[in-house]
Amino acid sequence: DQQVKQNSPSLSVQEGRISILNCDYTNSMFDYFLWYKKYPAEGPTFLISISSIKDKNEDGRFTVFLNKSAKHLSLHIVPSQPGDSAVYFCAAVSGNTPLVFGKGTRLSVIA
Amino acid sequence: DVKVTQSSRYLVKRTGEKVFLECVQDMDHENMFWYRQDPGLGLRLIYFSYDVKMKEKGDIPEGYSVSREKKERFSLILESASTNQTSMYLCASSTPSGRVYEQYFGPGTRLTVT
Numbered sequence: 001d002q003q004v005k006q007n008s009p010s011l012s013v014q015e016g017r018i019s020i021l022n023c024d025y026t027n028s029m030f031d032y033f034l035w036y037k038k039y040p041a042e043g044p045t046f047l048i049s050i051s052s053i054k055d056k057n058e059d060g061r062f063t064v065f066l067n068k069s070a071k072h073l074s075l076h077i078v079p080s081q082p083g084d085s086a087v088y089f090c091a092a093v094s095g096n097t098p099l100v101f102g103k104g105t106r107l108s109v110i111a
Numbered sequence: 112d113v114k115v116t117q118s119s120r121y122l123v124k125r126t127g128e129k130v131f132l133e134c135v136q137d138m139d140h141e142n143m144f145w146y147r148q149d150p151g152l153g154l155r156l157i158y159f160s161y162d163v164k165m166k167e168k169g170d171i172p173e174g175y176s177v178s179r180e181k182k183e184r185f186s187l188i189l190e191s192a193s194t195n196q197t198s199m200y201l202c203a204s205s206t207p208s209g210r211v212y213e214q215y216f217g218p219g220t221r222l223t224v225t
Contacts, residue, residue, distance in 0.1 A: 009151070032212050043115070043201055043216030044154070089154060096161075096207045098144055098169065099214055103153035 003027045004092050006102035015111045019077040023090030023102055026071065030092040034099065035064060035075050038087045047088075048075070080109045114138070115217035117202055123223045130189040132220050134202030142205045143185035144214065145169075145177065147198040154201065160185055192224045 005024045013019045023033075031052040036044035050057040050064045050073065057064050063076045077084055087106050091099040118133035136143065144159040146169075156169030158177040166177050174196060178186045185204075189196055199221050203214040 006153075034212065036216075041120075041219070041221070043203075043218050045216070046213050049213070093212045096142075096212075098156050098159050099212065101146075101154040103151065 001026075002102075003030075004090055004100050004102040006088075006090055006105050008105050009103070010106040010108070012108045012110060013080045015082055015109055016079045019075075019080045019084065019107055019109065021075040021077075021088050021090075021105050021107065023073045023075075024071055025073075025092050027092070027094065027100075028071070029094040030100075031095075032093050033064070033066060033073050034091045034093070035062075036089045036091060036101075038089065038104070044089060077107075080107075082109050082111050085109045115202055115204055115215050117200075117217040117220050119220050120218060121221045121223075123225065124189075124192050125225055126193060128189075128192050128224075130192050130222065130224075132187040132189075132200055132202075132222070134185045134187070134204075134217055135183055136185075136202075136204040136215070137183065138204065138206070138215070139182065140204035140206045140215075141182070142207070142214075143179065144203040144205075145175075145185065145187045146201045146203065147171070148201055148219070149198050157187065192222075194224050196222065197224045198222060 034049040035047040038044040087104045090102040145157040146154045160179045202217040205214045
């Protein structure tokens with residue numbers, strides 16, 4: 001039973017355009033959401049997060065949107081750069097429990 | 112800067128061998144985690160620990176055990192390695208009092224069981 005779903009295994013975007021990565025969740029108890037970025041042969045690194053009391057959080061080129069009623073969040077990257085090419089994991093948590101991760105979306109930014 | 116280190120980046124073992132994967136963090140974090148990452152399956156939680164000598168099963172604990180004798184060190188043990196345990200293993204740590212919920216990951220160990 002997958003509580004966090006990333007339905008697009010891969011995404012290709014041209015350099016300079018917007019990348020939109022999507023994530024859906026089923027557990028209404030989740031109260032915090034995070035995005036991690038992972039390069040090959042490296043551990044995931046934290047990118048951006050959002051609390052369930054907010055609907056938007058922005059950090060430079062990265063913005064996360066949360067729609068609680070739809071149990072949906074998205075990560076926007078504007079403008080996309082070749083160095084953004086990586087696997088992006090969506091994660092969710094409730095209280096001090098382990099993060100629950102989605103299966104990831106591989107983003108390729110084409111120059 | 113938080114640092115999570117793992118004892119090996121690459122490891123090749125034979126079927127039936129006992130395998131130890133070591134993880135050390137230097138930030139005095141209470142929580143530590145072991146995941147494996149496989150293509151198309153994402154990050155799956157094997158075991159976690161919220162304190163010394165404490166351990167909890169994650170989603171896929173079968174075939175694994177863990178040890179946490181010191182706060183900074185969390186070991187993953189494959190009692191009898193099998194080929195279906197070939198994977199990327201990732202250790203992470205976090206603290207409930209820090210930036211909330213953020214887990215810091217090590218570089219990973221690519222284990223191949225032949």
